Amino acid sequence: MARIEIKSEITGTVWKLMKQPGDQVEAGDTLIVIESMKMEIPVITEDGGTLKEILVKEKDPVAEGQVVAVIDG
Amino acid sequence: MSWKAEIEEIHRRRRLAEQCGGPDAVARHHAEGKLTIRERINALLDPGSFQEVGQLAGKATHDADGKLTGFMPAPYVAGIGKIDDRLVAVGGEDYTIKGGAGFGGQRRKGGQGGFIEDLACLYRIPLINLVDGVGGSVESITRRGHSTFPGAGPDGFERSVELMGMVPVVSAVMGTAAGGPSGRAILSHWTVMVKNHSQIFAAGPPVVERALGVKVTKEELGGHRMAVDTAGTIDNSAEDEADCLRQIRRFLSYLPSNVWELPPRAPCDDPADRCEDALADIVPRSPRQPYDMRKLIEMVVDRGSLFEIQPTFGRAVITSLARMNGMVVGVIASNPMFGGVVEVKAARKQTHFTELCDSFNIPLIYFVDVPGFQIGMEAEAAGILRIGMQGRYLNMQLSVPVYTVVVRKCYGMAGGSTIDRSGLNFKIAWPSAEWGSLPIEGGVKAAFRREIEAAEDSVAKEAKIEAEIRRMTSPFLTAEAFGVEDLIDPRETRPYLCAFLEAAAVGMKTRVGPKFRTGVRP
Numbered sequence: 001m002a003r004i005e006i007k008s009e010i011t012g013t014v015w016k017l018m019k020q021p022g023d024q025v026e027a028g029d030t031l032i033v034i035e036s037m038k039m040e041i042p043v044i045t046e047d048g049g050t051l052k053e054i055l056v057k058e059k060d061p062v063a064e065g066q067v068v069a070v071i072d073g
Numbered sequence: 074m075s076w077k078a079e080i081e082e083i084h085r086r087r088r089l090a091e092q093c094g095g096p097d098a099v100a101r102h103h104a105e106g107k108l109t110i111r112e113r114i115n116a117l118l119d120p121g122s123f124q125e126v127g128q129l130a131g132k133a134t135h136d137a138d139g140k141l142t143g144f145m146p147a148p149y150v151a152g153i154g155k156i157d158d159r160l161v162a163v164g165g166e167d168y169t170i171k172g173g174a175g176f177g178g179q180r181r182k183g184g185q186g187g188f189i190e191d192l193a194c195l196y197r198i199p200l201i202n203l204v205d206g207v208g209g210s211v212e213s214i215t216r217r218g219h220s221t222f223p224g225a226g227p228d229g230f231e232r233s234v235e236l237m238g239m240v241p242v243v244s245a246v247m248g249t250a251a252g253g254p255s256g257r258a259i260l261s262h263w264t265v266m267v268k269n270h271s272q273i274f275a276a277g278p279p280v281v282e283r284a285l286g287v288k289v290t291k292e293e294l295g296g297h298r299m300a301v302d303t304a305g306t307i308d309n310s311a312e313d314e315a316d317c318l319r320q321i322r323r324f325l326s327y328l329p330s331n332v333w334e335l336p337p338r339a340p341c342d343d344p345a346d347r348c349e350d351a352l353a354d355i356v357p358r359s360p361r362q363p364y365d366m367r368k369l370i371e372m373v374v375d376r377g378s379l380f381e382i383q384p385t386f387g388r389a390v391i392t393s394l395a396r397m398n399g400m401v402v403g404v405i406a407s408n409p410m411f412g413g414v415v416e417v418k419a420a421r422k423q424t425h426f427t428e429l430c431d432s433f434n435i436p437l438i439y440f441v442d443v444p445g446f447q448i449g450m451e452a453e454a455a456g457i458l459r460i461g462m463q464g465r466y467l468n469m470q471l472s473v474p475v476y477t478v479v480v481r482k483c484y485g486m487a488g489g490s491t492i493d494r495s496g497l498n499f500k501i502a503w504p505s506a507e508w509g510s511l512p513i514e515g516g517v518k519a520a521f522r523r524e525i526e527a528a529e530d531s532v533a534k535e536a537k538i539e540a541e542i543r544r545m546t547s548p549f550l551t552a553e554a555f556g557v558e559d560l561i562d563p564r565e566t567r568p569y570l571c572a573f574l575e576a577a578a579v580g581m582k583t584r585v586g587p588k589f590r591t592g593v594r595p
Contacts, residue, residue: 039360
């Protein structure tokens with residue numbers, strides 16, 4: 001089992017959590033939606049596996065490069 | 074044959090040169106996952122096309138009778154060859170010989186000016202530098218008995234700079250480059266480095282530690298994550314050396330041999346009249362929703378023809394070479410996944426790519442979805458206005474045809490930097506397009522502040538004014554005023570652009586040659 005860190009590609013605010021820890025995810029799934037520059041930008045995983053942790057909650061500020069979720073791939 | 078002995082000696086020395094730094098040095102090089110310079114050149118060029126120059130250059134030792142007792146080839150290999158049957162000049166350091174450092178000959182073969190750069194200039198053919206050298210060393214002081222003035226050797230960068238306005242120059246960083254070789258690499262139209270095997274920096278970790286007391290690794294200071302992704306010092310990364318050499322071949326396939334020629338047109342079996350239905354729905358109705366701009370571009374350009382430059386840097390803008398019905402184009406597109414907001418990195422990348430295309434007679438197509446420049450403290454601290462306006466300045470000096478396809482948003486200073494005021498100013502809108510000096514949200518609050526504050530219900534008042542103004546922003550109204558040159562069915566984008574590219578191609582040969590740009594870019 002590999003620990004895969006999912007990072008936000010942009011700076012913004014967490015708008016919506018789309019998945020919960022324990023969910024099975026596939027490559028291409030949206031895990032979290034971040035609001036930035038008046039847009040809803042998806043945080044998409046490139047890897048499949050089990051979503052282990054979501055490290056942010058709604059309304060949290062997020063910086064570019066910040067790890068926001070961990071997948072067991 | 075009266076010169077038999079000398080002729081045999083020539084062939085013997087050529088065989089010696091082909092051994093590079095000797096079997097042990099070559100084995101060590103291979104063990105690090107690297108090819109020798111001769112192997113790289115052979116892999117890069119069309120098979121059997123390499124014509125080398127200067128194999129006999131090097132340091133020789135002789136016995137009392139003048140016979141050769143030892144020979145160390147010059148640590149640089151150069152010559153001409155072909156890529157896709159087109160002539161190119163190529164050179165690179167031989168790291169297996171003294172780390173590719175100079176051998177003090179009367180003339181340089183290449184690497185910083187030198188024979189092969191003179192050849193590329195005078196023959197008007199592309200130059201490829203396979204950079205793998207360590208540059209200057211304090212050891213040269215003991216060797217020469219005096220210190221050398223920086224940049225004042227037999228060749229400086231004057232020829233390298235001259236080449237930038239004449240022929241495509243590509244540099245691949247294939248080892249650790251610092252000093253002279255790192256400077257040489259930067260004076261190129263496009264650069265690539267090999268992940269985990271190459272680094273580039275102004276000075277390496279020992280110098281940094283001595284000067285700043287900070288310990289960093291080579292990879293942290295100048296590996297691809299820094300040089301390509303963070304700083305944009307180098308344009309693209311390659312997975313390994315084979316990928317690096319393939320990318321060089323691919324990049325050059327889009328460019329003419331020099332600025333006096335048009336880019337080579339490829340045969341095309343992708344119909345120019347292909348209309349993809351998915352283009353009608355790819356832009357979401359909500360302006361808050363992003364979409365995949367690369368997917369959009371792929372539906373318009375020739376299938377499989379995209380070659381993205383700087384994909385990991387300044388990601389709010391996508392810059393890509395491509396083809397339309399076989400004709401080379403430069404695509405500049407907003408990336409809605411980053412809001413399309415132009416910050417300094419994206420602005421820098423856009424300006425450089427624009428200049429590359431204009432210099433080599435490559436028409437430009439913008440796919441626009443930009444709300445504006447980045448705003449706020451971070452953007453101002455980075456100098457967004459200055460960096461942004463450098464691009465606008467260049468746009469007024471272009472000679473290639475430009476097509477502005479407004480996909481969605483086109484606002485403000487960044488939006489204005491996607492139109493071709495110095496040319497035809499050809500704006501082609503999709504029904505999803507919207508434009509203005511600034512977006513209506515926020516703009517209404519600023520322009521109608523007194524009215525809104527005076528109202529009983531200011532929120533409702535602001536919403537009412539917004540709705541009234543929004544009705545007047547339909548692209549149909551602007552099209553009626555001929556404020557945009559056309560409003561098209563998105564599915565027609567490919568045939569529409571192909572038709573006009575074909576027409577523009579007629580006159581392009583009257584605008585070839587070095588592009589003279591005057592004035593000081595702010």
